[in-house]
Amino acid sequence: MLALKQEEDVCANFLHMTSYENRMSRTARQFLSADLGNRYHLSTPEAYNGLDTSVLIGGFSCRALPAIHNLELQATAAACEMFDASHAELRLVSGVHATLSTIAALTQAGDAVYSIAPEDGGHFATKQVAESLGRTSHYIAWDNERLNIDLGGCAKKFQDISPSMVFLDHGTPLFNLPVRELKALLPKNCILVYDASHTLGLIAGRAFQRPLLEGADVLQGNTHKTFPGPQKAMVLFKDREVGRKYSNTVSMGLVSSQHTHHTIALCITILEMQRYGKEYVQQMLTNARSLGTELVKSGIGLVTYQGVFTTSHELLISSGWEDSHLAAADRLFRSNISVNGRIAFSRPTLRVGVQELTRRGMGMVEMKQIASLLATVITNPSKTGQVADQVKSLAADFPDVHFSFDTPSYDAGQR
Template sequence: MVVTHTLDGLLPADVLARQDPELAEILLGELDRQSTTLQLIAAENFTSPAVLAALGSPLANKYAEGYPGARHHGGCELVDVAERLAVERAKVLFGAEHANVQSHSGSSAVLAAYAALLRPGDTVLALGLPHGGHLTHGSPANFSGRWFDFVGYGVDPESGLIDYEQVRSLARTHRPKAIVCGSISYPRHIDYAAFRAVADEVGAYLIADAAHPIGLVAGGAAPSPVPYADVVCATTHKVLRGPRGGMLLCGTELAERVDRAVFPFTQGGAQMHTIAAKAVAFGEAATPAFTAYAHQVVANAQALAAGLTAEGLAVTTGGTDTHLLTFDPAPLGVDGRSARGRLAAAGLVLDTCALPHPDVRGLRLGTAAVTTQGMGEVEMARIAVLFAAVLRDVHAARRVREEVRDLAGRFPPYPG
């Protein structure tokens, strides 16, 4: 392939400022926010400059409905190469027989998995929303809760751990067509083998929603659901550190059903610039540097959990195996929603979440983004102290904000 053009002059740094200074100011303001506060939302991370370059590339111009070699539009020769590259990299990275990289989001991937395996009205067993289940796991506000009959399993209220005996009992009683394992806030490794055994016992499909841990799986820092699940749904951002998007992994026997569930059943044209960015991220995740990163993410989460515990906060399950942890700020005299506002004012950005207690909102935080910035256990210990200072004293936010600004400044997400 002979290339006669370059990107020089096509993507200059000031092109947006000249064309649309109002929007450029918004983007620069967001970069400043990300660079002067600590991003502790468990679902967020910083992509590499290479991923950003692919997202802003000429592939954004190309319409490519269908799959490589079978598109509904002409001129897809090169985007076909890009998609095949993303697919092959995903298959190798996760040890999967088949990968679909077209899903626009994690929710789109889950929708496609359901479309491939279920029919409206089928019974599905999934983690209940109050215990950390996702909206696509049966929320009445979501397509999942309207189209399928969801039965929720839970976690033990004392330990915070999944009650696998309850999973088995509910499966035997309700005989679901599918069982979903996965959570937005469960800090421990999921026992995929246990779920597989229950699914086999009742003749159910097993769907793993691995949106959160898939990056740790890529780096060898968490067990893989691929050998156990019929279909694995995931995102390509979060710990995986790619563009915002989704993907599905499965065996060859379900490949055609999964592909047809993505296109044409649930989506139209693929976003080829995003697929190219996914290929970049998969390539980055296959390196020793990413393996070291994934393990540091976990080490940082465990250090942060230990620090918060030392400050008197009730960390769910007593700690974490992953990139995220949840805790109840009530021991310091503040509820979850108020705590999030106080912490945000101090530059500590995170989420609230449901805890396995009636009507209790806790806090969920993750270490993926701050680890990308180069922070380690020492910084996590200090962040825990800052958390406690803000939660104990409503007037501490201004002082802590300056320390947060200094800390973030020492670890810029995109060094100049």
């Protein structure tokens, strides 16, 4: 137990700039350890009419949890409004669980499922999930100069092997994907899935693209990156009937316990995002542009297209180290700065995100300071660890969670 507490204390002294993490509000987080987390919360919001004391699923009855059902109804309506959806499914317990459920529920054995290759920014698990379900896995064509989908190359691939599903699982989303144009290339019955695990918060804040309005049939993603909730997932649908059939399939074998404590935390976060999401996202984008500009001034190279390094919350550092990107990442870890070293767009990069820094209330002043810290450690191995005290001091100055029910009023733009 002592070791775990020490690990938690170490984490508190870090600047967490990995693109796959965020910080929940105290309001949401308090329910993760509540006794309600030990109780099963079953079925869908539509199955609860607000009066029943029990829930009936296929002849199996269990006690209803009315307060959670009502919270879920509010959150589901808010999610549909934020994401332009007709139906929302909140029971999935992780992003990969959502991917497995979506492929299983909406395709058949032998169907061709296209996704993004990992070296182009796609998720490593999608191919394995599709093939384990008896589908054939294929990669869409990618243009590493434009940092986006190669529509002409996709058209040729689709002529050779017709897709039943195209799954856009992009993990380094610097720019919008051409959803509308891609949809026009697909067969009539092909399902287009936009996995927004990295950009779900941006979409909720109406500051990125709007996939369901642009032609995607399904919008899904985990809920702990730019969307600052628990490690869970949601799946949203343009067509209500498709969504209901999906939820029925999920009910019959793809989920049992939806992790009640995580459901409560997710619902609270959805309502926080409905109220404060636009302000949070605008500050996040401002911070990303500010950090990128300051890094370039410091001589750090970024992945760009036509001079633009991002329109999202992520930056990809492409040069500045004399050894390797993984060695530079390790130096940053030892300096209390957490990033990701990975291959993206077929080149070695450090992937950084500003979502958690923003959620903690940091603004442009801090981005300038952080850019200096990053540049120092990346370019000069002899400085490894020497900036750790500065990082600890900066982290200690921002203990709260902003843009939430904890501290709803904040103007990072003045910092």
